[in-house]
Amino acid sequence: MKKKTYEELIKESPVTYEMYAEMVDDGNRYEISDGVLELMSPAPTTTHQSVSHELLFSLNTSCRNEYIIYSAPVDVILSATEVRQPDLILIHRSRMDIIEERGINGAPDLVVEISSKHSRRRDKVQKRIAYAKYGVPEYWIIDLSSFTLEQYVLEGERYELAEVYAEDETIRSQAVACASFSMNELAQGLPVLPDRLK
Template sequence: MAEGRKINADRVKEVGLTYDDYAAIDDGNRYELAGGQLELMSPAPLVTHQIVSFEILINLSRSCELDYFILHAPVDVILSPAEVRQPDLVLIHRKRMEIISKRGIEGAPDLVVEILSPSSLKRDKIDKIKSYAHFGIPEFWIVDPDTGVLEQYVLHEKRYELIDIFQNNELVTSPNIPCVSFTMAAIMDKIPDLSD
């Protein structure tokens, strides 16, 4: 961390931070770095969120692992020295493995997936969609574990366009990632009835 700059864990936003500052934080919390500002992430996601993430990971692995590295949170996606995100799932084509380092993904992955939580709704649907488009990530999915809906966004002229919405037994496919093939019903059927 830069000398003289101390991160106060009680203060959510600090300005002018870089990846090195972010990486030096060891206070037991999880953060993202957005435009040089530290953003405290919410406590651990709900179990439903985690099951949906795991099931999408399993389904993507079945059809895509020969061609793609498939990583899950927490993993740093270092888009710039002042922009570090932690998507729920990340795909990087094996031909682009030069963007993978020991510290994280250093550049734009081929696909990022965010699974909504009540505490991350605004960040995922407003802040991250702008950030991911700005840094040229070709495809972005938002998954709602409450409704079992997957929104598919594809980058077009530096902005995301919502090109499809998948639910139930509709086959999830991708214009950029030909190996993608699963249904949201297959994901949602794995979620047990859980007590509050």
């Protein structure tokens, strides 16, 4: 069977994970949102990548005995027509059966998106709805423009904004109790500070 290109697949509806997995590798990253193939934003900024690295280091230091931690790109297959590539995910070691060679087959315990001006609407609206719909217990959005962490906790079928952390406030999580850091601690490891912190 001939592999399809992005241009061919966006004309089909709904796009499934199997179709996406078989498409031509053109070097770009994609997600499937409710059966629609979406091209992801341009390559992340150096600040985005540095924050991701520092957060991964912090969570590995405090949580690696309890959680498996992945950073992008990794496919999180929430359903046949909903596939996301979060910046970071944590999966409790008691739930390792959702980890497959092709990606994560189900809802992680925690999803983290590092939001920029290019991805803000997608992260705060579309992904928030999708992660709640498929039962991700906790969702963090790190907003680089304000250098804050928005913590959303699943209440029933929707997220409630539990807290917004900034500066020296210690981030605490019921879903991932081992997490313990502040935004200023993350900032200390950045080679170039975001404009807001200069």
